[in-house]
Amino acid sequence: MRFLNMVGFVFALSASMAVAGDVESGVAAFNAKDYEKALRLLQPAADHGVATAQGLLARIYGNGWGTPKDRAAALKWARLAAAQGNSEGENILGNSFRTGEGVTQDFNEALRFLRLSADQGNPRAQGNLGRMYRDGQGVEKNYEEAIKWFRLSAAQGSGYGQGNLGYMYLNGFGVERNYEEALRLLRLSADQGGVQGQNNLGYMYRNGLGVQRDYGEAIKWYRLSAAQGDAFAQQNLGLMYEGGLGVKQNFDEAARWYLLSAAQGNEFSKEKLKLNVIKVAVEREREAVERAPLSRGQFVALHTELQGLIKRRDFDAAEVRFAQSCVEMKFNTAECQYLWGLILAAKASTTKIAKDKEELIGDARGRLQVAFNFSVQHSDDNADVETLAAVALLPLLGGKREDLVLEKELLEHLQKSEFSSSLLTPTEN
Numbered sequence: 146m147r148f149l150n151m152v153g154f155v156f157a158l159s160a161s162m163a164v165a166g167d168v169e170s171g172v173a174a175f176n177a178k179d180y181e182k183a184l185r186l187l188q189p190a191a192d193h194g195v196a197t198a199q200g201l202l203a204r205i206y207g208n209g210w211g212t213p214k215d216r217a218a219a220l221k222w223a224r225l226a227a228a229q230g231n232s233e234g235e236n237i238l239g240n241s242f243r244t245g246e247g248v249t250q251d252f253n254e255a256l257r258f259l260r261l262s263a264d265q266g267n268p269r270a271q272g273n274l275g276r277m278y279r280d281g282q283g284v285e286k287n288y289e290e291a292i293k294w295f296r297l298s299a300a301q302g303s304g305y306g307q308g309n310l311g312y313m314y315l316n317g318f319g320v321e322r323n324y325e326e327a328l329r330l331l332r333l334s335a336d337q338g339g340v341q342g343q344n345n346l347g348y349m350y351r352n353g354l355g356v357q358r359d360y361g362e363a364i365k366w367y368r369l370s371a372a373q374g375d376a377f378a379q380q381n382l383g384l385m386y387e388g389g390l391g392v393k394q395n396f397d398e399a400a401r402w403y404l405l406s407a408a409q410g411n412e413f414s415k416e417k418l419k420l421n422v423i424k425v426a427v428e429r430e431r432e433a434v435e436r437a438p439l440s441r442g443q444f445v446a447l448h449t450e451l452q453g454l455i456k457r458r459d460f461d462a463a464e465v466r467f468a469q470s471c472v473e474m475k476f477n478t479a480e481c482q483y484l485w486g487l488i489l490a491a492k493a494s495t496t497k498i499a500k501d502k503e504e505l506i507g508d509a510r511g512r513l514q515v516a517f518n519f520s521v522q523h524s525d526d527n528a529d530v531e532t533l534a535a536v537a538l539l540p541l542l543g544g545k546r547e548d549l550v551l552e553k554e555l556l557e558h559l560q561k562s563e564f565s566s567s568l569l570t571p572t573e574n
Contacts, residue, residue: 168198175201180211191222199226200233207237216247227258235262236270243273243282252283263294268303271295275309279318288319299330304337312345315354324355335366343370344378351381351390360391371402379406380414387417404468415461418468443470444480444530451484455491463488479516479530486512487537506541513538 171186226234239258262270298306311330334342347366370378
């Protein structure tokens with residue numbers, strides 16, 4: 146029996162030594178950014194309850210390094226690591242509560258976990274705790290306290306801490322505004338791939354703050370940040386294309402970046418996207434309108450989907466879905482003009498403010514009339530759109546003489562039209 150116990154002890158010790166070796170090699174692979182190897186080596190150790198391995202797995206899955214991003218897996222490993230006092234797990238769990246990603250947003254829990262991690266010296270937790278004080282999330286807004294944590298993070302060479310501290314100097318939040326110091330810190334962050342550092346460095350070049358204005362350099366940094374998914378950089382890149390700053394003016398490309406930003410909830414980009422759709426439409430009207438129509442099947446499917454969203458009054462979703470489809474057509478087809486007019490008309494019908502209602506009706510009429518007129522000229526290709534636009538236009542007409550003339554034209558068209566009414570009725574979703 147004593148011999149068997151000794152054998153069991155030796156096997157357990159060997160297994161423990163093997164796991165320890167895997168953790169050491171896994172950490173080295175993680176630091177070398179060989180994330181696939183790190184994942185392979187750390188997984189067994191994490192399964193054996195090693196907190197260091199669990200914390201690093203949470204980071205790997207949370208960022209999609211060497212594996213598809215998996216928020217659920219990241220939270221699972223973060224919770225297990227945090228339960229053992231691991232600072233990586235505490236930071237990821239705390240930041241998830243701060244942003245509400247994968248969990249119900251809870252600033253109290255965020256503060257609790259981030260403080261535990263930051264007090265252990267975790268630079269990412271220090272940066273996240275600084276942001277809570279900067280933005281007043283669950284605490285009184287306190288720039289001095291925010292700077293304290295940003296400094297501690299930046300002092301460890303964290304690009305995240307450097308980017309946040311640079312932002313404070315750029316704006317004069319809690320410190321005297323200092324473009325030279327902001328530039329220094331943002332460069333350090335940007336050179337490490339920090340998205341905030343890259344975006345704000347681009348902002349400094351765009352506006353000539355502490356440096357000579359250089360649109361090309363601004364676009365370079367915006368692109369790097371936007372490619373990593375930063376919504377503000379995507380917004381700023383959209384502005385550069387819309388204004389033709391450092392690039393040829395291109396409303397289509399602007400709309401693409403606004404769309405990516407708006408999909409992350411950026412309100413400014415949502416508004417710019419709406420305005421940009423109109424700008425693109427106007428630009429296309431000035432041109433010879435090279436048509437690239439949706440197929441009838443695609444149009445019917447999109448029309449039905451938008452009707453469902455309109456019926457639920459989910460106008461934001463309808464606008465984003467419209468842009469996703471019509472950005473490929475450069476917004477220049479009769480179909481796209483009609484669909485945009487349809488959304489505007491629906492919004493007008495639910496708006497209580499007289500001035501807003503009037504503006505929406507005017508915009509809707511303009512889009513629908515463009516769609517109708519263009520469809521009349523290309524009746525072989527656009528019979529459905531022609532009739533749909535006529536039906537949508539009629540309720541928007543008033544009693545002016547030109548309205549009565551247009552009303553007569555629309556009614557005459559509808560009397561002659563051979564058209565299935567199935568497209569006119571919103572479907573149940």
